[in-house]
Amino acid sequence: MPLSVQWRWKTPFIQAPQTDWDKNKTGENIITAANAIRAGLDRKRERERQDKLDQWAEDDRTQRLADEQRKRNVYNQVADSIRGRKDERDRLVAEAEQIKQQIAMLKQQFGG
Numbered sequence: 680m681p682l683s684v685q686w687r688w689k690t691p692f693i694q695a696p697q698t699d700w701d702k703n704k705t706g707e708n709i710i711t712a713a714n715a716i717r718a719g720l721d722r723k724r725e726r727e728r729q730d731k732l733d734q735w736a737e738d739d740r741t742q743r744l745a746d747e748q749r750k751r752n753v754y755n756q757v758a759d760s761i762r763g764r765k766d767e768r769d770r771l772v773a774e775a776e777q778i779k780q781q782i783a784m785l786k787q788q789f790g791g
Contacts, residue, residue: 700706
């Protein structure tokens with residue numbers, strides 16, 4: 680008699696005694712705790728990195744504002760200097776005109 684291909688053996692059910700480790704799922708709990716610790720450390724590291732980036736951005740912003748203020752001060756000083764020289768030039772031109780008038784008056788007095 681040939682063997683039937685569809686023959687199935689009945690699989691035995693073996694109840695192995697469980698240790699406290701298996702009963703409490705200690706291994707899975709340790710893995711879960713380790714994953715939670717890793718996630719916390721990753722969040723802390725990311726927060727520190729973001730804080731550094733924010734500090735760098737703030738330092739850069741402060742530096743740019745200081746540079747702009749320094750440029751503005753230099754431009755104002757140059758403008759004040761130019762205005763001062765213009766006033767001085769106008770005063771000298773007026774003084775020169777007065778001297779020319781005095782010379783013209785003296786020429787008239789002496790018949791020149």
